[in-house]
Amino acid sequence: MRILLPLVVVAPLLFAALAVMAHGHRPIQRALSVIGVSVALAASVAVLIEVERNGPTAVTLGAWPAPVGITLVADLLSALLLVVGLVTVLAVLVFAVGQKGDDHLPAFHPVYLALVAGVSLSFITGDLFNLFVAFEITLVASYVLITLGGGRQQVRHGTTYVIINMLTSVAFLVAIALVYAVAGTMNMADLAGRIGVAPDHLRTALAMLFLVVFGVKAAVFPVFSWLPDSYPAARAPIVAVFAGLLTKVGVYSLLRVQTLLFPSDRPSVIFLTLAGFTMIVGVLGAIAQNDMKRILSFHIVSQIGYMILGIGLFTVAGIAGAVMFLIHQIPVKTSLFLVSGLVEESAGSTALDRVGGLVRRTPIAAVLFGLAALSLAGIPPFSGFVGKLSLVEAGFGAHAYVIVGVSLFVSLLTLFSMVKIWNGVFWGTAEQPMVPTVAPGTIVRTPRVMTGATVFLVSVTVVIAVLAGPIYELSVRAAEGLVDPSGYIDAVSRR
Amino acid sequence: MTVVMAAIVAVLFGTGVYMILQRTLTRIVLGMALLSHGANLLLLAVGGRSGIAPFIGIFGAGDRVTDPVPQALALTAIVISFAMTAFLLALAYRSWRLTHDDEVEDDLEDRRIARLARLGLLGDEEESDDSGGSDR
Numbered sequence: 001m002r003i004l005l006p007l008v009v010v011a012p013l014l015f016a017a018l019a020v021m022a023h024g025h026r027p028i029q030r031a032l033s034v035i036g037v038s039v040a041l042a043a044s045v046a047v048l049i050e051v052e053r054n055g056p057t058a059v060t061l062g063a064w065p066a067p068v069g070i071t072l073v074a075d076l077l078s079a080l081l082l083v084v085g086l087v088t089v090l091a092v093l094v095f096a097v098g099q100k101g102d103d104h105l106p107a108f109h110p111v112y113l114a115l116v117a118g119v120s121l122s123f124i125t126g127d128l129f130n131l132f133v134a135f136e137i138t139l140v141a142s143y144v145l146i147t148l149g150g151g152r153q154q155v156r157h158g159t160t161y162v163i164i165n166m167l168t169s170v171a172f173l174v175a176i177a178l179v180y181a182v183a184g185t186m187n188m189a190d191l192a193g194r195i196g197v198a199p200d201h202l203r204t205a206l207a208m209l210f211l212v213v214f215g216v217k218a219a220v221f222p223v224f225s226w227l228p229d230s231y232p233a234a235r236a237p238i239v240a241v242f243a244g245l246l247t248k249v250g251v252y253s254l255l256r257v258q259t260l261l262f263p264s265d266r267p268s269v270i271f272l273t274l275a276g277f278t279m280i281v282g283v284l285g286a287i288a289q290n291d292m293k294r295i296l297s298f299h300i301v302s303q304i305g306y307m308i309l310g311i312g313l314f315t316v317a318g319i320a321g322a323v324m325f326l327i328h329q330i331p332v333k334t335s336l337f338l339v340s341g342l343v344e345e346s347a348g349s350t351a352l353d354r355v356g357g358l359v360r361r362t363p364i365a366a367v368l369f370g371l372a373a374l375s376l377a378g379i380p381p382f383s384g385f386v387g388k389l390s391l392v393e394a395g396f397g398a399h400a401y402v403i404v405g406v407s408l409f410v411s412l413l414t415l416f417s418m419v420k421i422w423n424g425v426f427w428g429t430a431e432q433p434m435v436p437t438v439a440p441g442t443i444v445r446t447p448r449v450m451t452g453a454t455v456f457l458v459s460v461t462v463v464i465a466v467l468a469g470p471i472y473e474l475s476v477r478a479a480e481g482l483v484d485p486s487g488y489i490d491a492v493s494r495r
Numbered sequence: 496m497t498v499v500m501a502a503i504v505a506v507l508f509g510t511g512v513y514m515i516l517q518r519t520l521t522r523i524v525l526g527m528a529l530l531s532h533g534a535n536l537l538l539l540a541v542g543g544r545s546g547i548a549p550f551i552g553i554f555g556a557g558d559r560v561t562d563p564v565p566q567a568l569a570l571t572a573i574v575i576s577f578a579m580t581a582f583l584l585a586l587a588y589r590s591w592r593l594t595h596d597d598e599v600e601d602d603l604e605d606r607r608i609a610r611l612a613r614l615g616l617l618g619d620e621e622e623s624d625d626s627g628g629s630d631r
Contacts, residue, residue: 147589
């Protein structure tokens with residue numbers, strides 16, 4: 001474990017450095033990227049197996065003992081998210097390599113690997129300040145990726161994204177400073193024991209500050225509007241990896257900090273209200289849009305609401321539902337954006353009135369979209385159904401009937417907007433068609449590598465649906481570890 | 496000392512927030528810099544009263560020692576905020592090169608709504624013209 005756990009972060013960083021050195025040699029850069037992510041993925045699978053057998057495990061860095069030095073901790077939640085996240089990252093990387101001209105800039109591969117390192121570090125760090133550093137690594141990489149190419153659109157939308165996130169980072173830093181003033185430590189396991197001595201109102205204020213910080217990262221109502229504004233401007237593989245991972249890192253941090261630092265034994269009205277509004281406002285925004293990428297961006301917001309719902313219940317069943325939902329969302333959301341990339345590649349646009357009839361031209365993209373969209377809407381037997389079912393059951397268990405009703409209603413609206421994409425993109429004809437490049441009726445071949453990567457990721461979501469039983473069991477165990485964090489705290493103090 | 500520190504942090508945050516509410520990109524950059532300075536000072540302030548340097552051998556058993564952890568945190572935070580400010584400056588420069596304007600452009604969707612409103616107004620006028628014509 002001493003080598004394997006840090007390797008999840010070190011391997012992408014090391015290969016990022018090598019990729020910088022291989023500047024100008026695209027085939028070498030591609031190989032380095034794929035190897036770097038694969039090594040991290042292999043290490044994360046080994047970590048998952050170890051954690052599943054022997055419980056949470058911790059590694060201290062630089063030979064400083066636990067409360068002072070930085071600790072890396074992997075519990076079941078971290079390990080599960082690492083594996084799912086890295087599988088997704090690998091699929092998107094292959095997609096980007098297959099897409100013509102997407103990795104043509106020498107900066108793409110090193111920055112992409114840095115992003116992977118930042119995301120991995122956020123999942124396994126056991127230190128609040130180190131979580132801030134991990135966020136910054138992820139963010140600065142994402143700043144570069146979202147403005148990659150430096151076109152007018154990218155710069156305009158990237159500016160909003162950069163400023164909002166920098167502001168949130170300052171707020172995070174303030175929250176960290178105040179936590180240190182209260183408890184005198186940054187180690188999360190140590191904080192769990194020490195922050196209890198603080199007066200109630202102080203703890204509530206801190207919890208709300210963290211809710212705002214992670215709420216902006218996760219795009220929770222009412223601080224979500226930056227996301228649908230900035231995401232659609234980026235290229236398909238970049239927005240795919242952002243959609244799949246970045247908001248989910250926010251949700252993970254919220255989950256970790258709320259359960260470890262500010263535990264509660266009854267459902268939180270604030271969380272449930274925010275969850276309800278996030279779901280409804282997100283899905284209504286999606287229905288109002290006329291572009292595939294913009295619809296999907298609003299859906300990111302809407303689906304975050306379900307995870308907040310699970311966290312807000314503060315029961316084992318609720319958190320298990322949130323974890324299950326997270327595991328399902330990462331690949332599903334990413335694959336939907338990859339399909340939008342396939343559509344853009346074959347039709348030249350993702351605006352609903354400019355494309356149409358793609359079911360005949362790219363039948364594979366239509367099938368892939370259909371599978372992922374049904375999964376997102378939560379239609380049985382797909383993975384979204386399992387996630388939503390566990391959340392609904394948890395909601396009934398905690399007697400939170402209103403929010404359960406809202407979540408079911410939002411599912412219907414989700415299905416509606418997916419049908420809207422289906423009608424606009426895959427059926428019918430384009431109202432204001434792009435300049436026709438092919439004769440109608442011919443089948444356009446999107447590059448095989450891109451299609452292959454999307455097929456792989458969609459089949460991952462199908463596998464999640466097939467293995468729903470064991471994965472839900474793991475989610476319940478992860479949730480038990482969050483509600484009663486003694487295993488996590490023991491793992492850190494044993495070091 | 497702590498009060499002075501708190502006052503400085505408050506002033507930095509206040510001016511920073513005022514600056515980032517402007518539409519000009521250079522002011523936003525400066526505002527972000529002020530805000531991150533405020534946060535860094537806050538990190539230093541939470542370390543409590545200052546004392547003897549925390550080197551083994553310098554301080555004795557009963558001495559007041561400065562808490563080194565917030566200083567380490569502040570140092571890291573300074574490096575990060577420096578890099579971020581540099582990136583934001585580069586972005587602002589790029590934006591200026593592209594648009595020859597320091598202001599943040601309106602969003603695509605805002606422009607679309609503005610256009611729709613204009614078109615809608617135009618449509619209404621046409622309709623009223625038509626109805627006026629039929630009345631005659």
